[in-house]
């Protein structure tokens with residue numbers, strides 16, 4: 001009878017690097033003894049003091065998200081190359097490592113999600129909450145009809161200076177934050193109305209109904225996208241904000257940073 005190694009051994013054959021997600025100290029040390037293998041530690045913190053470390057802005061409950069993010073971070077830091085085979089070890093059922101996943105790193109699969117979270121001004125939790133809200137809005141629409149929405153996140157003072165009100169601001173005197181379930185209901189309700197939401201680095205809803213007036217000079221967004229996307233893209237070149245845009249016409253959620261489209265997701269795929 002064949003041993004388990006014969007059955008599962010392929011998972012570990014010709015691996016270029018091991019990616020350890022939030023390992024405990026003892027686990028890390030055991031791996032350091034394995035010769036000729038690149039070791040990359042990925043986590044929200046680096047308590048093992050690994051030399052080669054990719055920081056996660058969020059723990060990412062979903063294993064596939066965690067791995068995708070770690071791989072993008074590793075690409076970003078030139079730790080891996082296109083085509084590298086990685087053994088990704090992570091804990092699916094808890095903090096202890098219980099699962100190894102064999103993944104071929106592909107530069108084509110670059111989604112920009114690492115850039116969006118790790119190198120933005122706004123709090124990663126805020127970005128994640130807004131992205132999830134946009135995806136949810138895209139999936140369900142508003143009362144069954146597709147809706148569009150534009151969220152500008154971070155660097156709110158500057159964003160306010162480069163925009164003007166289309167109507168009175170329902171968030172004028174409030175101190176509400178994204179992520180709060182009631183606020184999400186409010187934001188969905190207001191998404192039927194024109195203009196952009198402006199959200200601070202810490203997630204405070206600064207304004208709804210903002211008409212953005214950035215300079216569109218040098219902004220290179222894909223042809224076919226209209227004024228909402230142009231304004232969203234352009235404001236991220238003029239300020240340190242990021243923009244998350246739900247398109248009413250094609251239903252996709254896009255994120256812009258520094259004037260460029262860096263992430264495109266289909267809400268139906270989530």
Ligand SMILES: Nc1ncnc2c1ncn2[C@@H]1O[C@H](COP(=O)(O)OP(=O)(O)OP(=O)(O)O)[C@@H](O)[C@H]1O
Pocket residue numbers: 147148149150193194195196210211212213225226227228229230231246247248249250
């Ligand atoms: N400069 C702007 N600032 C804020 N909101 C804007 C701006 N320009 C357009 N919008 C909003 O975007 C809405 C849709 O405009 P438009 O159709 O030109 O954009 P789009 O990029 O094609 O988006 P969609 O894919 O949702 O149709 C407008 O009704 C308006 O609410």
Ligand SMILES: [Mn+2]
Pocket residue numbers: 226227249
């Ligand atoms: Mn349009």
